[in-house]
Amino acid sequence: MLFGANDLNSTAPTHRDHVNALFVLHSPRIRGFILSLLPNMSRADDVMQETFLTITAKAEDYERETNFVAWACTIARYKVLEECNRNQKTSLMLSPDVIEAVCVSHSPMTPDEEEGRLAALKDCMDALAPHTRRAVELRYSRAHSAAEIAKLLGWSTDSVYVVLSRARTALQKCITTHLKAVG
Amino acid sequence: MDIDRLARLLDLYLDEGLDSETKRELEEMLLANPKAREFFWQRAELNAHLRQHGQEAWGVKVLGQDGEGGDKLPTVSESRQAKPILKWIVAGLAASLMLAMVGSWILRDGGRVGTRDQVALNSSDMNASNESSLDGGQSSSVDDERPVDGLRDVWVAVLRKAVDVEWKNPLNAPSVGEPMKARRIQFENGLIEIQTNRGARIVLKGPADLEVISDMEIRCEKGRLSVDVPPPAQGFLVHTPLVKVVDRGTAFAMDVRGDTTAEVHVIDGLVELSSQVVDLPMRELREGEAVGVATDGIFNNIPAASESFPSTAEINSRTRAVINEMRQSWKQRRKAISNDPSCLVYFDFERTNDGLRGNQDTIVRNHARDAEGNGNGIIVGCDWTSGRWTGKRALDFKNVSDRVLFSVDGEHESLTCITSIRVGSIDRTFSSLLMSGDAVEGELQWKISRTGADNPMGRLRLARRSAEWDNSVSDFLSDPVIGPQRLGTWMQLAFVWDGINRTCSQYIDGELVSHDFIQTLPDSSFLRTGQLELGNWTPRGSDEVMSPVRNFNGRMDEFVMFNRAFSQSEVLAFHDLKAAYWKGQKANNWSDPSNWFAGVVPTRSDDVYIDASDEQKAVFDSGATEVLSRVIVGSKTGRFGELEISGGSLFATRNSDRHTRVGVAGGVGIVTQSGGEVDLNTLQIGLDPSSQGTYQLSGGNLLLSRGVSATMSSLEIGPQLGRGLLEISGGTLMTRRGVTLGRDGGTGVFFVRGSKASRIDIGSFRDFDGFWVQNTGSTLKVRVDDEGVSQIRVHETTADDGANVHFSNGALLDVGFEATPSAGEWDILKWDGDLVDEGLQFASHVDTDVWSFSFVDTDSSGSPDTLRITAQP
Known part of the structure; x- marks a missing residue:
């Protein structure tokens, strides 16, 4: 391979590069934040992309050494509220004042914390009963709605809600226990 | 605070199940209590983690759900699952701009996908059906999962084009025009274009191994690709083993070679690179810049060469060339069909130059030779439109009155009908293909049916009226195989009524989709034609008719009817315009059209398949073939093919990346060449598990004029768990590149029998050096005759240190005498380059008291250049 000289240092990263790199680093938390306020996965995806574009465009506004996730989540929150205004009649999103209220008490996890929780989640998933796990996978891997899962599995929609809710309660308990055990 | 109630409401919220009442209740709780807001975040973060985990586990089969994409190969996702969680997190970050979200595209009835002028080439998930119902109404047997599966699925991309592609697993290959879910795509050679739902367009050249993860993310293990990213797909992500590339509004090209090297060339805009191997800062790469990455993961600037990568222009031009070839093949086949005495009706929907000119728009001519102008079709309604390729005409059926009327008299013990259609939508319970309304015994109705239970999937359905006096019919149904993803792609449908063997079969694109026994009385197993319609139905019998409106919505560009039963191979040959299939019906001469299915001798750029019993071997003895793509002898498990070449010239060099194969995919193949000229790109003998291939060269010339890539051999004997034998007892063998004996678990034998072969020259043709690679368990076999033994020469043609010889441990x-044993020494293999000998040894049955071998330095260069065997009987 005819590689030339290594010129890693020839292009110093710009401020925007720095911001983009931070976005990459923290994107799971930013995505999680958006999904919390906008449970529809495909719309959350759209808002995530809009957030990325806005952050790239407004990179200069970000001051180094300040809390990036908080800054990014502020932008994301605006994007969610815009989405909320576009779809005022839906009961699937919280009202704008409630969104504002819950955001006040939002404190993002650190990457380490998150890593631990994800690892625990993976172990806990294995402990779910097969039918529960299947419902969870259809919901989260394949982004099916409860009604679609009901159709696929031959259950009623209400029982899908119940199964998913129980699964979350069980997983939350399991993760807490797991993390305590790890210390 | 009722925490259980809060949890329940939050979960409803996260599952999009709130109504206005429960929403109000939840919001009141959240506003009233800080603890509730804290709990909100706990639950929401779990939800986000579940989604992240779910997306990363993407591609892993949902438990217990069968028939999902049918991908039995381990996907990259699956293999990634085995890696430690930390890697996962890194991958999660990698998936960074996790725009990588799953484009969820709901396909509904009537949704159209894909390019208009492409032919869908296969239908991997079709199953034969044994189902038969006699009620003429609703089907009794329904697959529970299928309909729902088809109703909503996560399609992330569509295969827009595929040119000369040789899929690694043809049964699981994607079809052109069909939307695809997240999946792995592997092919040996050829060129494809994929477009994701976000609009990112990827042109990929084989050999390639790519996983489409979502509409914003792919993973490439191997291949040369160019990626064009429009604004909606900004942030598009390409993972490779060494480097991750994030698009920032660009076009870029990559060459990925597993975990050894990767190159990134920016054609337009800029991209961001992150090393997957070492901890480096993100690197930005701009238009006209290029970077190479080796195993150390460091970025090195290299000269930009984006023009050498596959492009949309290249795939378009190759597509045009292929279409041109298909059109030529089709014209030849058209001639054969017209001249077939068993052909009753042949509508090609093309313009004619005869007396019908004035009525071009309302009459479709019957080209069957024996029809003598009878049986022309009368077009009612319908618009003219384009067919399978540019320039091909087709009829568009849309309106409830659109139809083609024609008549064919008679009762037929056997009947074959084949039509090429593009379904626009399946609007009704029955979409008519070919219908009779005569209401007499034996009346036929061929249609696509879609019952409520199958929705939105359609079945191919042939019905035969059992008796004139009542409404009872025999139904022959396929599984529900015509799914929404088939809409808008061209398909070839066929039914074969075989009254002699009393079977009824239906096919889609040459694949059997239903096969049933005809359960009528022996003397009434006929079909009756009479007044017929294409694309619609006019009931003329009883007044009480179920679903009287049965018009077809779509296009048709060919229809043909024969009064004999086609075999499965014949139907396949009819479908596949780029291939010729040996039939071996009449003696065994290659150049006799009746020896080939569809009655056409292989033409330019055809893939030629020779599978038959040993009485029906193909004999090629004179003349010259057109330049074929390749020849496959013994092509599948349970198949045996034999080709004898005794004269003439056989060329199979049309597409540079096509290999001629003898014994492949479990088949057994034999080629004997005693004369003539054979010019092939490359030759693989005995490829794949349980395949066996033999090529016996006793006269004439065999030239292998290509090797696919720098490391690719011109001749492979026993690759990929196969078993192969090349036996040379005369004639000449010349190759452009090297020879590999046994690869990836296979074994090969290179047998030089006596001294009659005048040349065995490896790497002497044109540029490139030869090489000799002999792997464990593979054999170099020689038999010495009275004159000695022909020598194998490995040539150095360039000055770059090639022509090496490698013997694995x-x-x-295997040495011995063809004639009377005598003492002596013979130089059996000679090379210009270097020797690596890890442990060449005699085969167990060689008498080592008689035989010995040595590596000899004959030119005193200081390194051995000859393998010499010595006998002292």
């Missing part, structure tokens, strides 16, 4: 040497 356990490579075998």
Whole structure:
């Protein structure tokens, strides 16, 4: 391979590069934040992309050494509220004042914390009963709605809600226990 | 605070199940209590983690759900699952701009996908059906999962084009025009274009191994690709083993070679690179810049060469060339069909130059030779439109009155009908293909049916009226195989009514989709034609008719009817315009059209398949073939093919990346060449598990004029768990590149029998050096005759240190006498380059008291250049 000289240092990263790199680093938390306020996965995806574009465009506004996730989540929150205004009649999103209220008490996890929780989640998933796990996978891997899962599995929609809710309660308990055990 | 109630409401919220009442209740709780807001975040973060985990586990089969994409190969996702969680997190970050979200595209009835002028080439998930119902109404047997599966699925991309592609697993290959879910795509060679739902367009050249993860993310293990990213797909992500590329509004090209090297060339805009191997800062790469990455993961600037990568222009031009070839093949086949005495009706929907000119728009001519102008079709309604390729005409059926009327008299013990259609939508319970309304015994109705239970999937359905006096019909149904993803792609449908063997079969694109026994009385197993319609139905019998409106919505560009039963191979041959299939019906001469299915001798750029019993071997003895793509002898498990070449010239060099194969995919193949000229790109003998291939060269010339890539051999014997034998007892063998004996678990034998072969020259043709690679368990076999033994020469043609010889530990040497044993020494293999001998050894049955071998330095260059065997009987 005819590689030339290594010129890693020839292009110093710009401020925007720095911001983009931070976005990459923290994107799971930013995505999680958006999904919390906008449970529809495909719309959350759209808002995530809009957030990325806005952050790239407004990179200069970000001051180094300040809390990036908080800054990014502020932008994301605006994007969610815009989405909320576009779809005022839906009961699937919280009202704008409630969104504002819950955001006040939002404190993002650190990457380490998150890593631990994800690892625990993976172990806990294995402990779910097969039918529960299947419902969870259809919901989260394949982004099916409860009604679609009901159709696929031959259950009623209400029982899908119940199964998913129980699964979350069980997983939350399991993760807490797991993390305590790890210390 | 009722925490259980809060949890329940939050979960409803996260599952999009709130109504206005429960929403109000939840919001009141959240506003009233800080603890509730804290709990909100706990639950929401779990939800986000579940989604992240779910997306990363993407591609892993949902438990217990069968028939999902049918991908039995381990996906990259699956293999990634085995890696430690930390890697996962890194991958999660990698998936960074996790725009990588799953484009969820709901396909509904009537949704159209894909390019208009492409032919869908296969239908991997079709199953034969044994189902038969006699009620003429609703089907009794329904697959529970299928309909729902088809109703909503996560399609992330569509295969827009595929040119000369040789899929690694043809049964699981994607079809052109069909939307695809997240999946792995592997092919040996050829060129494809994929477009994701976000609009990112990827042109990929084989050999390639790519996983489409979502509409914003792919993973490439191997291949040369160019990626064009429009604004909606900004942030598009390409993972490779060494480097991750994030698009920032660009076009870029990559060459990925597993975990050894990767190159990134920016054609337009800029991209961001992150090393997957070492901890480096993100690197930005701009238009006209290029970077190479080796195993150390460091970015090195290299000269930009984006023009050498596959492009949309290249795939378009190759597509045009292929279409041109298909059109030529089709014209030849058209001639054969017209001249077939069993052909009753042939509508090609093309313009004619005869007396019908004035009525071009309302009459479709019957080209069957024996029709003598009878049986022309009368077009009612319908618009003219384009067919399978540019320039091909087709009829568009849309309106409830659109139809083609024609008549064919008679009762037929056997009947075959084949039509090429593009379904626009399946609007009704029955979409008519070919219908009779005569209401007499034996009346036929061929249609696509879609019952409520199958929705939105359609079945191919042939019905035969059992008796004139009542409404009872025999139904022959396929599984529900015509799914929404088939809409808008061209398909070839066929039914074969075989009254002699009393079977009824239906096919889609040459694949059997239903096969049933005809359960009528022996003397009434006929079909009756009479007044017929294409694309619609006019009931003329009883007044009480179920679903009287049965018009077809779509296009048709060919329809043909024969009064004999086609075999499965014949139907397949009819479908596949780029291939010729040996039939071996009449003696065994290659150049006799009746020896080939569809009655056409192989033409330019055809893939030629020779599978038949040993009485029906193909004999090629004179003349010259057109330049074929390749020849496959013994092509599948349970198949045996034999080709004898005794004269003439056979060329199979049309597409540079096509290999001629003898014994492949479990088949057994034999080629004997005693004369003539054979010019092939490359030759693989005995490829794949349980395949066996033999090529016996006793006269004439065999030239292998290509090797696919720098490391690719011109001749492979026993690759990929196969078993192969090349036996040379005369004639000449010349190759452009090297020879590999046994690869990836296979074994090969290179047998030089006596001294009659005048040349065995490896790497002497044109540029490139030869090489000799002999792996463990593979054998170099020689038999010495009275004159000695022909020598194998490995040539250096360039000055770049090639022409090397490599014997793995356990490579075998089998020596002996063809004639009377005598003492002597013979130089059996000679090379210009270097020798690596890890342990060449005699085969177990060689008498080592008589035989010995040595590596000899004959030119005193200081390194051995000859393999010499010595006998002292």
